[in-house]
Amino acid sequence: MVKHQPQQNHYNNIFSLRKKVAVVTGAGHIGSEIAKALSDFGAVVFVLTRSPAKYIDLETQFQSEYGSITLMECDVTDEIKVHECIKEITDDLVNIDILVNNAFSEKREDILKVTKQEWDSGLNTMLSHVFFCSQAVLPNMLERGSGSIINISSIYGVVGHDQSVFQEVKSSSVMYSVAKGGVLQLTRRLATEYASQGIRVNCVSPGHFPKKSPGSPDRPGYIVSLSERTPMKRVGQPHELPGAVVYLASDASTYTTGQNILVDGGWSVW
Numbered sequence: 001m002v003k004h005q006p007q008q009n010h011y012n013n014i015f016s017l018r019k020k021v022a023v024v025t026g027a028g029h030i031g032s033e034i035a036k037a038l039s040d041f042g043a044v045v046f047v048l049t050r051s052p053a054k055y056i057d058l059e060t061q062f063q064s065e066y067g068s069i070t071l072m073e074c075d076v077t078d079e080i081k082v083h084e085c086i087k088e089i090t091d092d093l094v095n096i097d098i099l100v101n102n103a104f105s106e107k108r109e110d111i112l113k114v115t116k117q118e119w120d121s122g123l124n125t126m127l128s129h130v131f132f133c134s135q136a137v138l139p140n141m142l143e144r145g146s147g148s149i150i151n152i153s154s155i156y157g158v159v160g161h162d163q164s165v166f167q168e169v170k171s172s173s174v175m176y177s178v179a180k181g182g183v184l185q186l187t188r189r190l191a192t193e194y195a196s197q198g199i200r201v202n203c204v205s206p207g208h209f210p211k212k213s214p215g216s217p218d219r220p221g222y223i224v225s226l227s228e229r230t231p232m233k234r235v236g237q238p239h240e241l242p243g244a245v246v247y248l249a250s251d252a253s254t255y256t257t258g259q260n261i262l263v264d265g266g267w268s269v270w
Contacts, residue, residue, distance in 0.1 A: 018042035026103035029059025037242030048074040076129040086136040154180040165225040166199035191258030209266025231266030
């Protein structure tokens with residue numbers, strides 16, 4: 001019997017993003033880790049944020065350790081600004097291969113106290129920006145017949161809030177849940193619209209990845225509650241999320257579209 005001889009190097013570079021250009025919205029602890037991972041796999045990355053001055057240390061790290069990551073000022077809730085930023089990138093580099101819609105709002109407010117301004121702002125930041133960034137990038141992708149759009153949703157776009165874990169801190173806002181559920185449906189809509197034209201649109205829904213910064217909701221009791229409620233008995237670390245994004249950005253997922261990958265330690269299985 002003649003043994004099958006695997007094609008040499010067939011899978012060696014299946015996750016490579018070499019010569020790809022990626023745009024990531026949001027420079028927080030999740031967005032920055034996604035940008036680093038995409039860069040590590042070979043992509044040239046542009047990170048859009050409305051407040052570059054807030055991330056001076058991060059920009060320094062990008063420049064010293066990741067020469068292929070650029071921080072750009074862009075208010076992703078402003079449709080005109082979004083189109084201008086995307087045009088600036090495509091004018092210089094011609095193509096955008098990967099878009100990661102990650103920007104979100106951390107406003108936490110009691111449902112009965114939410115104002116119309118807060119409601120509109122939350123949905124603009126977490127849902128409308130996904131649509132407008134996708135709208136701005138899609139013509140470039142469609143022209144070439146290829147591209148990957150990856151939207152960051154949340155387990156709270158899939159399941160309801162377990163209020164029992166939110167004793168020390170307020171749960172995320174009602175706008176957060178509504179917007180993240182909308183991101184899932186927008187993902188499915190865009191996926192079915194453009195699948196036949198070579199564009200893949202998928203979603204990653206993180207579980208709990210608490211920040212480690214002043215003023216963030218990472219008090220000991222809160223972390224314990226989240227950990228006890230999670231089947232893996234711990235919260236997520238920022239470096240554990242980008243792998244799913246790299247998969248969806250790479251040739252490893254060329255037959256995957258309209259899907260939602262939950263990275264939640266098993267939270268949504270209960």
